Amino acid sequence: MAGTALLGRLTWLGATVSSVVPETPHVHTLELDVPGWPGHRAGQHLDVRLTAEDGYQAQRSYSIASAPGDGVALTVERLDDGEVSPYLVDEAREGDQLEVRGPVGGYFVWDGDEPEPVLLVAGGSGVVPLTAMARHRARVGSETPMRLVYSSRTWDDVIYRDELETLGLDVVHTLTREQPPGWRGYSRRIDRELLAEVAWPASEHPRVYVCGSTRFVDAAADGLLALGYDAAWIRTERFGATG
């Protein structure tokens, strides 16, 4: 059986877009029907390959947004000079075909069977794999304390804004570019001072997952280390500037 699962992960699988859900003006979720999908863990990603009529191929990695056992959903942000993301966000429609390979990753994953409290730190679309973890926690009824610190540019850029309030975890927003009238949340970049107010105390030995741009991840990880967190507790995943 292990051999069959491995073969499934090594092979490009045909996938059909079964629905497209707008999340923000720049971000859409694509739900995929993937016959032969071997299943995934919360936090993993997959590779998407597109083939043009002339045979030209382009390939990118995207985090899986859905909880394990709940199908395959990708949430994709359009990068204007990207090669794949503009198609996935603007053009992909129900019934479209693409190829996927995966799941990929055995490091940036949370299976929900450890007792330590979990801190999720998200920059922009870095929230996607972290939301898979939050959805997994809700789906299996885990009582592990989980807190999400989520940095977005504006309130309209917050992905999964309504759903995050329903998943039973603490959510702390910071809006770095523009805040709605009467905003009472944070309005600055994530740094040591902000983390000192919202992160679990180091004495609780939390498990930490940080996902975002390289700049964001480095700043958040440095802030946590300054608060006395052990580097071994902090798992990071950096997003690229090409998409």
Add this chain to the structure above:
Amino acid sequence: MEVRDLKLDGNAIGGILLELFGAELTAAPCVCGGCGAREEVARLEVYVGAGLVVRCPHCEAVLIRIVQSRARTWLDLSGTASLELGSP
């Protein structure tokens, strides 16, 4: 775009390593041939250009280089002292 925007981490090469080795390697311990530091592949620095250059986060030594075309893959592991694969 700045140079640091091209810097990612070892999570980004999980797919290609899966293809080359037939195993999940982002959690695999990798020992630097330069300074001897042992880190999981996901913690290594990855620079994306025409190919992929993987560096040690401690001493910046080049551990792995990968260049792919449609026809072939060129893999240089000469900077890596060891890479530990678990049971599948």
